[in-house]
Amino acid sequence: MSDEGWQALLDVEGWTIGDMRDARYDHVLHLVSAAIGAEEHYTGANNAARHESVEEAADLDRRIAKAWVGHEALRVLDNSTGFAEKVERAVVSICKHVGAPVPTGHKRYFLVTQESAKAMRRVANESGEKVVDMQLEYDFLSSDMKGNVVRLQKREYGEGKAQTYTRLDSMGAGIPGMAGSQMKRNITQRVYDYLKTQVDPKFVTLRKRRQVFTYNNQYWEVDTIQEPATHAGMSLLCVDVFEDQLEGNLDMPPFIDVVHEVTNDYRYLSYDIAKKPIVIH
16 A cells, blocks of 8 residues: 555554564564565466566565665565575574574675765665655663673654663674674563663663665664764664675675675674773774
8 A cells, every 4th residue: 555545554453663663572583575675486387376467566566665765674585596495594694683582694794975864865866766764762771690691772753662671692782794693672661660670870871863775675773972072973784694704795786885794893892882881993
């Protein structure tokens, strides 16, 4: 349906995008249609449900993917591998989200210019990409008995908001480029307010603007630090990658100016930036 029709439905039912997208789903996997990148396998011979042409299926796929942009845990799985490997990547993504250790699934981080981060929404929209804006607030709690990092996150976007509790294992989860398990759960405002009383005094609250979008069948995030003031304006581009993308060049969004890669550079961790004393990088 059209954007206008969708908004009309939300208005009639008294729903918000946050209700329908974020509150209902902890994790979203978008498996790209064979009509994009594996056209030779797109046929109705083995799937009676397929009645669109390749072009129609590709257009529908792109529109569905855009509908999920803004969800915190959206993963887009393309057809760069065979179907069995595609399913394996989906399983890996789910395992990471629920906290099961997995050997693959990584992130790469890039420092980008402040100017391109500020202009990204306008330039991306002009090229047909959907960008969703949100405000993030991070607080770190005292580590648990096993030394795991515990983090509270609040997200605000338009009229919606969501709170999450994340536990990162002490072996490196959440460190750029390093695999590790984590447990992330949505929590109520009441639980969030209670846990805020347990914030570790060795950390300041980290606030940043996040802009998210899909490009080349991958989900990208651009975070711009707002607080602490010592890092205000610092912008980082993040993308989920798999084993075969850990090194080498990526097909980068053309509307972002990258300074250099900072994967594995601890100075750019949210954990490091928020820790007292604040160090200017």
